[in-house]
Amino acid sequence: MWEVGSLAPRGTPLREVALPFLEDLYLVTRENVQLAVREGAEVVFVERITGRSAIPVLTRVGGRFALHATGVGLVLLAHAPLEVLERVLDGELTRYTSATIVDPGRLRRVLAGVRRDGYAVSRRAVTEDALSVAAPILDGRGGVAAAVSLVVAAEGARPAALVPVVRTAARGISRAYARAGGSGLQ
Structure with a gap:
């Protein structure tokens, strides 16, 4: 299995261009930094940096989560194709805490605000003790390829x-990703 796994690509261009910006964001804040993409109706976490004194989070690299609860999920859902948005809204919205949006x-309305303001805030929606602020990462064509959060x-x-x-981190990643020829999730 190890030999087969070692033949796989070592990471996406998105992750590679984002990592220096994620590290800078971590160094400035010493808080959890996450990079995520949307796959279907779920968030997939591509990278995560955390410190010893940062609040514990439920996410892990390669892990999945519902779009409607996390900061990165709200950003990705706000910019998802209409059919994905409708599928999520028509489905069951899991309640993780009393603050999780299930209506x-x-x-x-929250997603309209995310599109208008250019960022999302998820307060106590996944765990009672966490707040997430997320922003979109644009691909080379102006579409949303990913999201970054603190x-x-x-x-x-x-x-x-x-x-x-x-x-600021999202804009830096977006510029670097576009220069690297990023379009879509690659």
């Missing part, structure tokens, strides 16, 4: 202070 109408302790967190650093 389709409310979720539509996950911090919800208690005392000020999303307005986190949004600029997350959006």
